[in-house]
Amino acid sequence: MSVGITVDNIVKEFPIGSSDTIRVLHGIDLEIKTGELTYLIGESGSGKTTLISIVAGILYPTEGTVNVFGTDIYDLTDTELVNFRLANIGFIFQQYNLLPTLTAAENAAVPLFANGTPRDEGVDRGYEILDALNIRDQAEKLPRQLSGGQQQRVAIARALIHEPRLVVCDEPTAALDAGSGRRVMDLLREVALAPDRAVIIVTHDNRVFDLADRIIEIEDGRITHDGKELPDGH
Template sequence: MSDTAIRTSGVTRDFQAGSQIIRVLHGIDLDVKAGELTFLVGESGSGKTTMISIMCGILWPTDGDVQVFGTDIYDLSDDELVDFRLQNIGFIFQQYNLIPSIDAASNAAVPLVAQGMDRLEARERAVAMLDKLNIADQADKLPNQLSGGQQQRVAIARALVHEPRLVVCDEPTAALDAKSGRRVMDLLREVAVAEDRACIIVTHDNRVFDLADRILVLEDGNIIHDGTEMPDDH
């Protein structure tokens, strides 16, 4: 069996709502294996986005520990955590978060430029990744000149272009038709699933459930199912 990519121990997360404290995650213990495509599913409000945000160092847990490829990420300083994410993690946001003033290729190249790569080389690699997603012909367009599905594919290219060890995706096929969604999932498997890598996907898209190596069902901040298929009652 491949090594553990992510290990969470007793992870909780609380949010303040007025005078109330609301617990969104209830002591999550979880090992995510490298080499696997792991789906995280559940109803809206079940804690999925909170969970993946904690896994990749964007949102601090209220309690508990998170290891990513053996590194206790919340023991790092702020600068160390930023550098760790840059070197090791690709995050596909549900809202895309593209920079509106630069074109698609420059958006996709952002992680490479941040790592210090020459801008021309970074752009060439970004265009090559856009080509894998069938949108290289949109490389020179600004985000507001792209459709929602095209913007999403630029965001996916940005997350994959630096070949991160961990790819975390929040609804990566939501704005895509069936054919484009399948192509994206195939690319995620090709780029992100290897013996030294892992990919976690939050999705409601039952068109791609058959591609998962593992499906976790989250309900009210607890993992209620861990298996290779969706349970019959979901």
């Protein structure tokens, strides 16, 4: 294992009104190793989603740097950052963010289309990854025809299809029953065990805590626990 992601003194502030700000992250320092499944836990509003959004190149920090596999991502231009994300990062959003006019297979293949993969090839690969997630039979349906759990699995397929080096997940089992959630987390763990890949998961799901290699707790924008075991009180 090696260090894949280095987070150095990340501060994030959001504006309140016309002149005030609120600080959500307070100088976060963090290293994420490859080949490990890393969980971020903590109460709602603690800063978990803000942190992973910054790590994934979606939300700019107020201060600090993020290095992802040797690239200081916030030194890139906006266009370079978009291209870097397309090539290297998969993000599983809590709200799915599926495109309503595309089928499940097409939604799964969106990162491939963005990288220039021909449509037919992309859709074929969409079918393959939906099969791995046990929803191949839903591949031709539109998002509105899918259950919440099925939409979640399509979102997971979309994040994994281009084999990104960094996979970042925001509550990937939130809409899933126990069996489906376990299958999804087993798949994410299999993905994480690649020696050149890192996986970070925000979760409250105590059904899958045992799969983590590392558990980091955040409280009020600060890291309060970092280890293999759950912190006291969980």
